[in-house]
Amino acid sequence: MTVPVTETKRERRRLFGFQHLRTRLAVLYAGLFAITIVAVAIVAQVMIRNHAQNSVRAELSTSGIVYDRIWALRAKSLTGSADVLARDFGFRSAVASGDGPTISSAVANLRARAGVANAFVVDTGGDVIGDGPADLRDAITDLPSTFADGSNNAVIATDAGTYRLIVAPILAPVEIGQVVFAVPLDATEMRALERLSAIPLSATMLHRRADGHWMSTDRTSLGDVALDRYVNGATRSSGTKLATLDLPGGKSFALAIPLAGRAETPDAALLLSYPLETALASYRSLQIGIALAGAVGLILVLLGSRRLANGIARPIAALDAAAKALEEGSRAELKVEGSDEIARLAESFNTMSAGILEREHRITHLAFHDSLTGLPNRTYFRQQMEAALIRAPKMGEKAAVLCLDLDGFKGVNDTLGHPVGDALLRQVGMMLDDLVKDGTVSRLGGDEFAIILSGRLDNDRPRALSQQIIDKFRAPILVDGHQIATGVSIGIAIGPGDGEDADLLLKSADLALYRAKQDGRGVFRFFEPALDAAARKRRQLELDLREALLTGQFRLNYQPIFDLAKDRIGCFESLLRWEHPTRGNVSPSEFIPVAEETGLIVAIGEWVMHEACRQAADWPSHVRVAVNVSPLQFRNSGFSNIIFQALTRSGLPANRLEIEITESVFLEGEDGVLQVLHQLRGMGVRIALDDFGTGYSSLSYLRSFPFDKIKIDKSFVDRVAQDESSAAIVLAIVDLAKALKMETTAEGVEDRDQLDQLRGQGCSSIQGYWFSRPVEGGAVLDLIAEPMSAAA
């Protein structure tokens, strides 16, 4: 069922499927006006025709009436003439006595006097005296003195022609004969009649043939059924009805006037006709005028429609074109003309397109620029760099990349807050942009900026610029009223030598930056292949770490923590050992940073947790196991789950597990850390704060969480026996921990003096070589079994 509908729609679309609104409007208007004009023209033509017909009818009727009148007058005059003779005593005497020659001469005399073609005397015996056609003479042998209509004249038709008869009785005093005038209604008569009319009508005398058809007297048969019907109708009714007939002269208006004959039905009729062509000829100019006016009107309408359609459609077409241009990404401003809807539309469109382009630019800008500083972002930077690197070899040029990193920016964020940090970054961006006029400054993210120097570089330019930047940033920067002392480290790589593509070059610059940072910040370093080698080495280490994790190259060693109050080993701190097949023993200080950087620390930490718990489960119940946890592990949301699983799987009671964290875990934000810590405490796990006294050592950390233990850093313990200040610090820490109801463990105890000192100060437990080096897991139980108390 939908097929016909779509067919129809398509059909309609094809019919009216103009591509242009202008054409559609023009066609619509022109069509409507054309229809109107044609309708008006048709009505006008019909009216003209009607008017012509009416005029012709009036004219024909008038002609008929005039003819009748003239005939009445003529009949009267002829009757008078005939009467004069008929009443003449001598004539009557002659007729009564049958004096033929006298009558003949009298009739001839009368004919000449009255000016008629034929005059006769018919006596009562039917003798006709006078000259005339034989058939006429035959026809008048027996005439009444008055005819059917009471008049003394009638029209008869004979074979010789049609005649109008005027009859005057000869009374003596009874009727003894008649004087008869016969006026032939011939062509001459008809022409005379035609001349009477104001219009060039043609008059034809018709007479009825024996077979009932009507024909003209001059024997040209007009006879057709229509004519017969019309004339017969006219003889029956007295009204003048105009008909349109096909006559020899063409289609004509015709009026038949029956002429009274001897009997009731007329023998003859006068047909006045007027060719349609001629009737309309006088209106032809009017018709042509109307047609011309129509044509001119149509042309005007076409032009007007076109103009109107243009007026409407042109702005829309312009709008269409502008919209298309906008769609394709360029912008066309529309000209606003006037103040109508279209003008307003154009205005709105301009505003809209401007808005769209502006937003587009903004989006593009956002895509390629950093929203904070307004500098090009990493994407843009990479593009630029690639372009520069592609161009460089062809032109024999170089492209240098300077990677910049603010020193201590993290501290700024932490201490002054992110708004200030952001303001600092903005300012740094502006300063760099000011400094670098011959290159592109980008912000790659965080506090990392990069500069591309390309083109015909002075060989010294990267170095000079780096030095300039470092000098500039050596002075504190004023941000939001804060004097911020910051520095900048710069790594420089120069393509194509240091890297053929953008990624390689950027990596080289990054390595150089890494080196600069390692070399104490506030300096710049050029990339050297050695840096790359170091990076490769690190990457290999990372691969090895993964391998180690998979193949179980890690193992745990345990260093006992001696409980001074109970004089026994109360805890073992688990220490990770990695024995690589070729590297041998790898120091944690070497691989832990790599593990932390690569995130492997999480997996390694998980393994450590499980292993420590598994082994500690075999230990006496008063011996705890301590596991060091990296801040990165804390960041892992599943951290408490890992501990829970380790405890569950090993069956180690939670209170025998001690998690050692450093203050650095708090640097990432306290809330999350505290939540995890509380969660662990809720499980019963003990929490120890490691390396207390180093790092940031904010005492507020101690207040923020009730640690179970504080581990006093080895650096204090080393000199506790010799240095009073160290002893004071240790004492202070121990006192503080006591006050906070925390235990204390002194790390790195190496001799008797230290032990004594620490014991004297009230330290809860100690850890160090003096007591025991870390041992393999299998040696733990032996160590517990030894009489350690003696050592203490």
Added chain:
Amino acid sequence: MLIRLLFIALGVVSTPFAAHAATANIDVRGPDGKPLAGAVVMIDTPKKPAAPIRFTWGTAMSQRNIQFDPHVLIVPIGSTVTFPNFDKVRHHVYSFSKAKKFDLKLYGKDDTRSVLFDHAGAVALGCNIHDQMSAFILVVETPFAVQTDVNGHATIAGVPAGGATVRIWHPSIRAKDNVLAQPATIAATGFTNTYTIRGR
């Protein structure tokens, strides 16, 4: 003379034929079937009367009030008809009829003219001065002639029984001399017939 005429009439009535005479009752109707007044009914019998024929109405045709009076006058053949003019104007009485052509030139009041009618037939009279004046004098050879009354009826007494010819004259009759003739047999008991005139 009037007295003499009257006498003659009475004589006719008292003829010896009376015993064998019958009365004819004749109705005349026009072409339209209506009674035709003023028609003259004449019955010709084979035997001519011996005595001169006399009618009671005399033989005068007066002109009175620019009209002839009477309109139709029946006179026996050989009668001399007088044309007394009682009008103040003069008349010019004429006839072109075959029975009698005459022409009485203008004559005035009390100027009596007379004309001898010696042929039988209808004589149409006219006045050359006054067209509307018209009259007929029927010159008959039979005593049995009379005009129909307003009912188109004519009664003729004393008609001898036997064969006869009934003739009817009227100006409107379209026949020779405006006369219709038809044979009839007069029974002794009388004759009754109705004649309807053909014509226009």
